[in-house]
Amino acid sequence: MPELPEVETVCRGMAQVMEAQTILSVLTRRKNLRVPFPANLQSRLEGHKITKLERRAKYILMHMDNGAVVIMHLGMSGRIFLLPDAESYEPQKHDHLIFGMGDGSKMVFNDARRFGMVMLDHEKTIESHSAFSQLGPEPLGNRFSGSVLYEVLQNKKTNMKAVLMDQRVVAGLGNIYVSEALFYAGIHPERAANKVSKEEAENLAAAIRDVLNRAIAAGGSTLKDYRHADGELGYFQHQFAVYGKEGETCPRCADALNKCQIQKIVQSGRSTYFCPATQK
DNA sequence: CTCCTGTCCTGCCGGC
């Protein structure tokens, strides 16, 4: 479900409410999601204060005052709800992890498909954690640029859709924003990576940053079940240029003489949407 | 090494 903008939005909501809070109780309602819940989750968190919440790629990192770091991933269907005055909250279907906070609020991790993950590490070793050691640069950070992207593309002959989905190339894009970014850069999703020019790579890096920034500003995209931590809906889905718009005219062709029909194809088992008239 | 396919799991939607 959630890609970088959605995770960023959830993380910001969590930071607002949870930073400086003490976790009083940790309740796991099953043994595992995609991976088992850490056996020492309860003992490492209960009675400790949350010092910082941050996002890395599609992961949420929750730092504790004892050096513990909770690593959370929402998978496809994961949601996090923050409930004020939740002392008497009755767990709902697919609520798998519930933190009780010092102010009486609760954080609920709900995940129907259970592709999500909750892991535990220490701030001293977090950078070498297997989830992060292979990860590419943050697209909105300083280490990502058109030239950095161009260098990586030179060594790859796979199609551009697959390359941008690869978290080792750039961290945080997913199925929606890859289609959107390739559209804005005018690059066909089936183009071989090593056939992308330096200038196109520059345009693509800029398109990636732009679409992500706009999506974050809109609070992410709400498809089926995504919500902010406070239950609000994101609204960037209303600004999609191509994603989910098979058969419609793309924004760039809207004023042109020869109108396009947005096409949907399947690459690596995932749907890709693009404009056949303007993406080459 | 790189690349591609299948798989994990539940829910929802459209077609019959």
Next chain:
DNA sequence: TGCCGGCAGGACAGGA
């Protein structure tokens, strides 16, 4: 109305 197939925002193992 009900049943069934296909598809869904992700990541990783395993095989070629």
